[in-house]
Amino acid sequence: MTLFLRILAAFPLPVLHVLGWWLFVIAFYVVRWRVPLARGNLAAAFPDKPEAERERILRDCYRNLGSSLLEAIWGYGANGEALKRRxxxxxxxxxxxxxxxxxxxxxxxxxxxxxxxxxxxxxAHLSIPIDVVYKPLRLAGVDAYVREARRRFGANPIPHKNFLYEVMRRGDEPRAYALLADQTPLAKVPKHWIRFLNRDTAFFLGPERIARYLDASVVYVAMKRVRRGYYDVHIDVIAEPPYDDDAGPAIAEAYARHLEATILASPADWLWIHNKWKYPKPADAARPPRRKRA
Structure with missing residues (x-):
């Protein structure tokens, strides 16, 4: 499998975009992989949109996912300057x-x-050491290949189970800690419920605890598709020390607001096949105030 990925990574990106289009066709039209889940997520988020518009977003989501998966493989074999141009x-x-x-x-x-x-x-871009939190892949060879690629660009991949240990071990060093924070918390871990995309949604409180421990700033990182194979990234500060006792919900709320605004601006660029709403909000959880969409 690793050899196959290395071979694909050597292909020109336009060729991989063609392969990504075929991956989209197979996943969406043939296998129908997670299509009911994604369609239901879109219907719940945008009940007022015409069904035809939601279907267009759904197709574009799968098309973008096909391109992104093959782009990721190309990125593992690319050099830093080529990636920085894109x-x-x-x-x-x-x-x-x-x-x-x-x-x-x-x-x-x-x-x-x-x-x-x-x-x-x-x-590749930033001048600060970056620790990237990730969940190890099931195939050990593929996992090692991905970790090697990330290190080559200057990031330090940390398995999620070791993350807190690494934070405490390196707490005195100025570092960046990168997390994909729209994952769904496990049902038994502390969480904060926020009205997000028209549904009560659980968000992690972990970033607040890390920020307080490190006295760190918290930023939201938004990626925007400029055209196929090219992206712009904007960084917005959402919290800075010193923190009070309510910093956790405040950081989670700020992150959710920024993420929702990014999704609403370009719905097809979010991963609608992700099962963000795995479980309902408990009846005894405090109901957050509803927010008006921008």
């Missing part, structure tokens, strides 16, 4: 400012556009 970080000075103040920064992103390129490009 992923532009518009305002890297936000992170540079944190490092100049000898302060760590927590970078919260989502499953938008090509999040794998985002992680690779962050390591």
């Amino acid at each position: 992923v532009r970080i518009v305002n890297p000075e936000v992170v540079d400012h944190c490092r100049a103040q000898n302060r760590s920064v927590i970078m919260l992103a989502g499953h938008l556009c090509n999040w794998e390129w985002l992680l690779l490009a962050a390591g």
Whole structure:
């Protein structure tokens, strides 16, 4: 499997985009992989949109996913300069400012556009050491290949189970910690419920705890598709120390607001096949105030 990935990574990107289109056709029209789940997520998020528009978003989501998967493979074999030409970080000075103040920064992103390129490009662009939290892949050889590629671009992949240990071990060093924070928390872990995409949604409280422990800034990282194979990245500060006792919900709320705004601006770029709503909100959970959409 690793050899196959290395061979694919050597292909020109236009060829991989063609393969990505065929992957879209197979996943969406033939296998119908997670289509009912994604269609239901879109219907719940956009009940007022015409069904034809939701179907267009659904198709575009699968088409973008096919392209992104093959782009990710190309990225594993690319050099840093080639990747930096395709992923532009518009305002890297936000992170540079944190490092100049000898302060760590927590970078919260989502499953938008090509999040794998985002992680690779962050390591190539930014001047601060970056620890990337990830869940190890089941195939050990593939997992080692992906970790090797991420390290080559300057990022340090950390398995999610070891993350807190690494944070405590390196707490005195100014570093960036990158997380895809739109994952669904396990049912038994602490979480905060937010009205998000028209549904009560669970969000992690972990970033707040890490920010408080490190006295770190928290930024939201938004990726925007400019055209096929090219992306812009914007970094927005959503929290800075000192933190009060309510920092957890405040950070989660700020992240959810920014993520929702990004999704609403370009719905097809989010991963609608992700089962974000695995379980309902408990009846005894405090109901968050409804927010007006921008």
